[in-house]
Amino acid sequence: xxxxxxxxxxxxxxxxxxxxxxxxxxxxxxxxxxxxxxxxxxxxxxxxxxxxxxxxxxxxxxxxxxxxxxxxxxxxxxxxxxxxxxxxxxxxxxxxxxxxxxxxxxxxxxxxxxxxxxxxxxxxxxxxxxxxxxxxxxxxxxxxxxxxxxxxxxxxxxxxxxxxxxxxxxxxxxxxxxxxxxxxxxxxxxxxxxxxxxxxxxxxxxxxxxxxxxxxxxxxxxxxxxxxxxxxxxxxxxxxxxxxxxxxxxxxxxxxxxxxxxxxxxxxxxxxxxxxxxxxxxxxx
Numbered sequence: 001x002x003x004x005x006x007x008x009x010x011x012x013x014x015x016x017x018x019x020x021x022x023x024x025x026x027x028x029x030x031x032x033x034x035x036x037x038x039x040x041x042x043x044x045x046x047x048x049x050x051x052x053x054x055x056x057x058x059x060x061x062x063x064x065x066x067x068x069x070x071x072x073x074x075x076x077x078x079x080x081x082x083x084x085x086x087x088x089x090x091x092x093x094x095x096x097x098x099x100x101x102x103x104x105x106x107x108x109x110x111x112x113x114x115x116x117x118x119x120x121x122x123x124x125x126x127x128x129x130x131x132x133x134x135x136x137x138x139x140x141x142x143x144x145x146x147x148x149x150x151x152x153x154x155x156x157x158x159x160x161x162x163x164x165x166x167x168x169x170x171x172x173x174x175x176x177x178x179x180x181x182x183x184x185x186x187x188x189x190x191x192x193x194x195x196x197x198x199x200x201x202x203x204x205x206x207x208x209x210x211x212x213x214x215x216x217x218x219x220x221x222x223x224x225x226x227x228x229x230x231x232x233x234x235x236x237x238x239x240x241x242x243x244x245x246x247x248x249x250x251x252x253x254x255x256x257x258x259x260x261x262x263x264x265x266x267x268x269x270x271x272x273x274x275x276x277x278x279x280x281x282x283x284x285x
Contacts (some may be wrong), residue, residue, distance in 0.1 A: 002045045004070070006052040006062040012080055012260040012272060013051035019276035022049065029062070037061050041069050048073035049279070050110075053261055054083035055239075060102065067109040076279070077110040080261035080271055081237050088120050100126040114278055116261045116271050117164070117208045117236040132282070136259055136274045137164055140206060140234050141171025143257060143269050147232065149202040155179055155193060157207050157216060168206050168234075179205075179219055191219045192226060199227035210235040210258065213244035217251035224252045234269070237262045 004025045005013030017024040028040045039062060048070040052063040060083065067075060087098035103126035106113065113131040118124065124131040144152060156165035156178040169176035177193040184190055192198070203223055205216060210233065220231045231253050238258025245266065248256050259269040 001047040001049055002043070003049045003051060004041050004044075004066055005050070006039075006059050006066060008055050008059050008263060009051045009053045009080065011263050011267075012053075012270070015260070015270055015272035016049070016051055016078070016275055019272050020049075020279065027066075037065060039065050039069065041066070044070055044073055046073055048075045049078065050075060051078045051080070053081035053263070054079060054102070054106075055081055055262055056083065059083070060105075064105065067106075071109060075110045076112045076114070077106060078114045078275055078279075079106065080116045080259075080275070082115050082118060082123070085115075085119050085123050088123050097126075099123045103127045103131075112282070114275060116259075116275065119208055132278060134271070134274050134278045135164075135167065136236055136261075136269065136271045137167035138171055139259070139269050139271065139274060140236070141168045143234060144168065144174075144204050144206075144232075145172050147204075147255070149204070149230070149232075151175070151201065153177065153193070153196060153198060153201040153203050155198075155203055155205045157205060157219065159194075161207050164208060165206050191222045197226075198223050200229055202230045202232070203228045204232045204234055206233075207235045209237045209239055210244060210248075210256070211239045212242045213240065213248045217247045217253070220248065220251040220253050230254050232256075234258070236269075236271075238264055238266045240264065240266065 001022045002025045003017045026042045030038050050066050054060045084098040084102045107128040116134050118133050154169040154176045156162045162178045177196040180194040182190045233256045235258050257268045258266045259271050260267040
């Protein structure tokens, strides 16, 4: 098996190649004068693993081109970050279900798909080939352990993320809770852990995605007012748009880390081991 990647997933692809002991194929990326994308992969094999985070429209097109370039192979697709996955329902007539449209497109020409911590597991049903959600909660928990915090409190930003937070907290046997918003008046809102007091605790807020970071920044300010000793943020997909990193640090968040599913300067956690393990397990079934 040989491994190829699109432009925004080169580091993770190399790490997966190392875990699997498979060669990484050099791929050339360029753009025609009219803006159309072009790629060319060097020597492919009868089995190909494509690693491609759909972080923008260009990477979606590059993914489709990579799949077509490997049309003589049995191809497995790893999509560490699946763009459009949060557009998973129709609110008004005439709207697309964008997650479904992307899933259908990415199903053509591949035998299996792996996605890391997809926002809504229901999106997997839109793929016409077997699609697996791979969690890296243990890797996030491992990173928190490396911080050497004293009895950290792991918090989900809302009740919907509590399962992921619980899986992270289980790594170190740490306390886990979720933040709850309480409206005190027409203009005043309080955000605090539902059951566990944050006073004097090192708090780590964990989630699958940090995008603009607005709600998390507000929560961090309130946790500081409630006496939290320190506040950290860790996520799988560090989208960090609209100045999110600066916003969080300015709000008193001591560290902001993410994984290499969305490669950027905060990517201190790797999804490579979890992805390689999932691929090996399926290969031996």
